[in-house]
Structures are given as structure tokens and as C-alpha cells.
Amino acid sequence: MIPYGKHSVGEADIAAVVDVLQNQFLTQGEQVPKFEQALANYCQAEFAVAVNSGTSALHVACLALGVDEGDMVWTSPISFVASANCALYCGADIDFVDISPQSRNICPDKLAQKLQAAAAQNSLPKAIIVVHYAGESCDMETIKRLTQAYGICIIEDASHALGGQYQDKPIGCCAYSDIAITSFHPVKSITSAEGGALLTNSAHLHEQAVLFAKHGITRNAQQMEGPSDGPWYYQQIALGYNYRLSDLHAALGFSQLQQIDTFIAQRRAIAQRYSQALKGLPLQLPVDSGNSAWHLYSVQLTAHPRTAVFTQLQQAGIGVNVHYIPIHLQPYYRAMGFSVGQFPEAESFYQQALTLPIFPGLTEHDQDTVIAHLTDILR
Ligand SMILES: *Cc1c(COP(=O)(O)O)cnc(C)c1O
Numbered sequence: 273m274i275p276y277g278k279h280s281v282g283e284a285d286i287a288a289v290v291d292v293l294q295n296q297f298l299t300q301g302e303q304v305p306k307f308e309q310a311l312a313n314y315c316q317a318e319f320a321v322a323v324n325s326g327t328s329a330l331h332v333a334c335l336a337l338g339v340d341e342g343d344m345v346w347t348s349p350i351s352f353v354a355s356a357n358c359a360l361y362c363g364a365d366i367d368f369v370d371i372s373p374q375s376r377n378i379c380p381d382k383l384a385q386k387l388q389a390a391a392a393q394n395s396l397p398k399a400i401i402v403v404h405y406a407g408e409s410c411d412m413e414t415i416k417r418l419t420q421a422y423g424i425c426i427i428e429d430a431s432h433a434l435g436g437q438y439q440d441k442p443i444g445c446c447a448y449s450d451i452a453i454t455s456f457h458p459v460k461s462i463t464s465a466e467g468g469a470l471l472t473n474s475a476h477l478h479e480q481a482v483l484f485a486k487h488g489i490t491r492n493a494q495q496m497e498g499p500s501d502g503p504w505y506y507q508q509i510a511l512g513y514n515y516r517l518s519d520l521h522a523a524l525g526f527s528q529l530q531q532i533d534t535f536i537a538q539r540r541a542i543a544q545r546y547s548q549a550l551k552g553l554p555l556q557l558p559v560d561s562g563n564s565a566w567h568l569y570s571v572q573l574t575a576h577p578r579t580a581v582f583t584q585l586q587q588a589g590i591g592v593n594v595h596y597i598p599i600h601l602q603p604y605y606r607a608m609g610f611s612v613g614q615f616p617e618a619e620s621f622y623q624q625a626l627t628l629p630i631f632p633g634l635t636e637h638d639q640d641t642v643i644a645h646l647t648d649i650l651r
Pocket of ligand 1: 325327351354431466
């Protein structure tokens with residue numbers, strides 16, 4: 273079976289983890305700060321905070337921005353459920369902004385309309401979580417311009433996009449956002465097995481993120497109430513969590529980060545090959561800005577029933593997938609009042625979407641197998 277996504281772990285990665293196991297602290301040692309520094313440098317952001325998953329990073333991002341009960345958060349319906357769940361963890365309400373069918377990202381025009389309506393009803397969101405679907409950046413400059421008049425916070429869910437660029441800067445540099453988060457799940461740009469990180473240019477948000485990721489405990493006298501009892505002293509000043517990344521995971525993440533540009537170049541070459549080979553078929557192909565991290569290569573079937581094509585490819589040993597079932601159509605979200613028809617572009621994208629295998633280790637031979645089978649089925 274050719275999977276739709278797969279990690280690339282090599283000798284250097286293995287050696288880095290073994291070195292930690294044999295010689296270093298397994299957690300709270302030097303590897304996490306080293307990884308955080310390297311990640312901040314790579315993304316050209318001031319601060320990075322490594323945590324144990326992208327989901328934890330989203331939760332911490334919301335907490336750091338003060339998302340609370342009674343607040344509203346907006347995100348894209350075409351994302352993994354974690355992009356929306358994080359608001360619910362904080363007791364906030366969630367709503368969605370429909371996508372643009374070309375970019376599959378939040379549509380700036382729909383955002384503008386929704387903001388106007390919300391402003392009239394006094395129901396503006398506290399934060400908006402934009403998702404760089406498949407690794408292609410959202411129109412951040414426009415999103416920032418539309419939201420800043422209302423003082424709305426912006427979180428970038430860059431789980432798909434580490435290694436990509438926007439306006440010649442690395443995604444994660446937070447030029448137009450308060451916080452960007454990413455994930456190191458094995459199918460993402462780089463992996464730490466499980467893991468994630470927040471990036472920010474704000475010293476205050478960095479401090480808040482560290483606090484919420486580590487039990488709400490501080491050892492910083494400036495954050496404490498009253499005087500310190502002594503050098504052993506700490507205070508819990510908020511309700512935080514244990515979202516720490518271990519040193520084993522950080523060592524793997526650091527080693528992977530040294531290879532990210534090679535991984536992304538391989539993903540870009542695969543995407544280009546697909547776009548070249550599939551262009552005559554009844555498919556809507558993804559747009560290629562040249563800056564995507566190509567987490568997914570997701571096509572739309574414009575003339576064939578998706579289930580039949582999906583099943584035939586699976587039977588041929590090709591691990592196709594679908595990204596994503598719109599979040600608002602999940603039973604948990606329907607029970608909150610969401611229903612079919614609310615976000616029509618997201619829903620029609622979902623009906624046609626098919627994710628083809630893309631990952632750095634995908635051979636040309638295997639890619640040709642995918643192309644040949646898909647061509648056979650569609651012709
Ligand atoms: C993978 C992913 C997440 C969650 O990341 P985990 O590390 O698996 O918790 C969140 N949002 C998006 C868009 C993702 O693809």
C-alpha cells in the first residue's frame with residue numbers, strides 16, 4: 273500500500289534520539305530549548321514554545337490570548353477538528369467562515385461580510401484561527417487588514433505549512449498574526465513523533481504560553497503575588513496543563529528541522545509532477561503559488577463519483593484519503609446547532625475532494641503508479 277503521507281526518519285534522526293536515551297535527560301533537559309531556538313530562527317519569529325502536540329499548541333494559543341467563556345472564535349470548516357475544538361476547550365463559542373473554492377482557505381470576501389454582520393449584531397469574535405490548507409498560505413495581509421479595525425486576534429494554524437513561505441518570509445514568522453502554531457505529527461513537514469509548537473513575536477504571549485503549557489506555574493518573582501519564600505519557591509497563578517514535549521521528541525524534531533528544506537523541495541517536485549501529469553483529466557487541481565509546503569496534494573473530481581474512484585484506488589493499493597469532512601457537519605458540532613447548507617463551498621469541496629499520496633520518500637515509480645491508475649479510472 274502506498275500511503276497518502278509518511279515520515280522520513282534517517283540515521284541522523286535515530287542517532288539523535290539514541291544519544292538522548294544514553295547520555296541526557298529524558299525530559300526538561302537541553303533538547304527542548306535547543307529545538308525551540310532553532311525553530312524560532314528558522315521561522316524568523318522571536319519566540320517558539322514546543323509542546324506535546326499541535327492540538328495542545330492550539331489550546332495554549334487560545335489560553336494565551338485570553339479566549340474564555342462568552343467569547344467567540346472563528347475558523348475554517350475545511351480543517352482537522354482540532355482547529356475548532358481548541359476554542360471549546362476554553363469554554364468559548366465557535367463559528368466558521370466559508371472557504372474560497374480556489375485556495376480552499378478562508379475566503380477574505382466571506383470574512384468581510386461576516387465581520388460586517390457580526391459588528392452590527394455586537395457578536396464579533398475574540399480570535400480567528402486561519403488554516404493554511406495543504407500548506408498554501410491564507411491571504412494573511414487581507415485577513416489582517418479586515419480584522420485589525422475590530423481588534424480581533426489572529427492565530428495561524430500552520431500544521432500543514434511549516435517550510436512554506438508567504439510574501440518571501442517563512443510561514444510562522446507571525447508578520448500578520450499574534451501566534452502561529454504547527455504540528456510535528458509524522459505526516460507533517462517534519463516530525464517529533466507527537467509534538468507541536470507555538471511561534472510568536474510577543475514577549476507577553478510567549479510568557480503566557482509557557483505558563484499555560486506548564487501547569488500555570490511560575491518561578492519568575494515578577495509574576496508572583498507577594499515575596500518569594502526562597503530559591504525553591506514557585507507559585508501557581510493560573511490553571512495550566514502539562515503540555516511539555518520530552519527531550520527525546522525534541523531531539524528528533526531538531527534533527528528533522530535540519531532537513532526541512534530538502535523535504536519541502538521533494539514535496540514541491542512531487543506536486544509539480546502531479547500537476548503536469550494530471551492536467552488533461554476531469555479534475556480541479558490545487559493552485560500552485562510556488563510557496564506551498566505541500567502537506568497534501570488534494571484534487572477535486574469534477575465528473576466522477578468520489579466513492580467509486582476512492583474505492584478503486586484503494587483496491588489498487590493506493591492510500592488515497594479525504595481532507596476534510598467539514599467540521600460543522602460532525603455529529604458533535606451538529607448537536608451544537610450547525611447543519612448542512614451553512615458553508616456551501618466547504619461542503620461542495622468535501623463532496624469532490626480526494627487526497628493523493630505525497631511525502632518526501634514517495635518514489636517516482638510509486639507516483640507513476642498513482643498517476644496511471646487515476647488516469648485509467650478517469651478516462
Ligand atoms: C495535524 C493537525 C492538527 C493537530 O495536530 P496534532 O499534532 O495531531 O495534535 C491541527 N490542525 C491541523 C490543520 C492539522 O492538520
